[in-house]
Structure formats: structure tokens, C-alpha cells
Amino acid sequence: MCNLKKTVLITGASRGIGKACAEIFAKRGWQVVLGYNKSESEVKQLEVSLSLKGFSVLALQADVTNQEQVKQMFIEARRVYGSIDVLVNNAGISQFRLFTDITEQEWDLMFDTHCKAAFFCTQCALEDMISNKKGSIVNVSSMWGQVGASCEVHYSASKAAIIGLTKALAKELGPSNIRVNCVAPGVIETDMMKAVSEEIKDSLCDETPLMRLGSAEEIAKAVFFLASNESSFITGQILGVNGGFVI
């Protein structure tokens, strides 16, 4: 297939940070695969609104914890767009729990959604990248994976694992001209923050040198930078986008 446009596959593109990433890639002329799981009406709305603006987007459903569904998503993405140039492992969940109350099922779901999913999606994406001898992978971790959050031990541990995965994979894939980087967002206004009270949000703002929460668009700009050739000599790095919360 002769196709000069680049293609990005973004997991968790139906809402929040993933949606903002989809919009920035689409506006800059990329073909965008919108990975989603449950938010079908949201993703279809996004697909229609971007298509109406003349952008090339394709919504594909896959539960990223399910290897078979992930494989099918990549097969369909390649059928439509050819090879995948960039993968953004963004899909995620959060949960507030005392460590002593976390069940085995909750622990597993947290690690499956963040770590196993990145493992499944990256293995699929590499099929093109290794043979093309180029590619870029951006993982979305969290500042809590860097410094740890009380009552979010399973979340923090799984996000720390994403940082380890990023660094190790960057070493293994560098000789194949494939870059692997990570964005570690601070506190960002998305649905994920809906469970957090206004009082806690205010105190998080107070702890942030820039004195505010971040937006999904601010994370998307960092993801786009790490995905694009603008960061061509950067690999294995963790870019904190957190208003100075973690310095």
C-alpha cells in the first residue's frame, strides 16, 4: 500500500488525554486509530467530528487487557491504513483504596490495564516497526509512578512499572531505530479526577508550583512531541508534565 501519511494508534482515545492526543495528531495530518473500550457513543462522536473536518480517523474497539481483542484491533488498523508508525499506550483506570483493602482482582485489573496492555499493544505494533526499522512508542505513566501516592499503591506501582518498561524497551529497540518514551502527567482535569473532591483538588493545586491543574491538551502536546521527529534523538526518557509538582 503506497501511503505517505503517518499512522498513530492511541489506546483510550474515547475520552480525556487520549481524546486530546487524537485531536492533535489528526490536526497535524496523521491518520489516527481511536482505540476505545466502553465509550462507544463518545468515540463515534469524536470520529464523526474529526472526519467532518477532513481528518482521517478510525475508531476501533478493544479491551486492552484482552490479547485477542488487541490483535484484532491491529489487524483492522493495518487493513485500513497499512503500517502503524506510532503507538500511544494511554488507556488507564484509577482507584482509591487503602492498601490493606485492595483485592487480588483489583490489583490484577490495575496491572492488566496498564502493564499487560502495554505489553500486548507494543508487541503488536512492533510487527511493523521492526521490519520498517523505525517507529516511536509513547507510554502514559503518572507522576505517582515516580513518587508514589497514598491510597493508590496498585495504581502507583503499575505506573512505576510502565517507567521500567519504557527504559528497558528503549535499550532493546534503539538499535532498530525505534524510540520509546514516557509522559508522566501530574493532576489533569479529566473524568479520572471526577472521584476527587474539590477540597482535595484545591490542596493539589496548592502543592503545584504553577498553582493549577493541567489540561488533557497540555499532556497531548508532550505526547505529540515525543512521538514526532521533533524528538528524534530522545529515547528512554520520562517527561514530567505536572506544573512542577515533581521536580
Ligand code: NAP
Ligand atoms: P479517562 O478520562 O478516565 O479515560 C480513560 C480512557 O482509558 C478511556 O478512553 C477508556 O476507554 C480507556 N480504557 C480504560 N480501560 C480500558 C480497557 N480495558 N481497554 C481499553 N481502553 C480502556 O482518563 P485520563 O485522565 O484521560 O487518563 C489517560 C491516561 O493518563 C491513563 O493511563 C491515566 O492513568 C493517565 N494519567 C491521568 C492523570 C489524570 O490526572 N487524569 C494523571 C496521570 C496519569 P472507554 O471509556 O472507551 O472504556
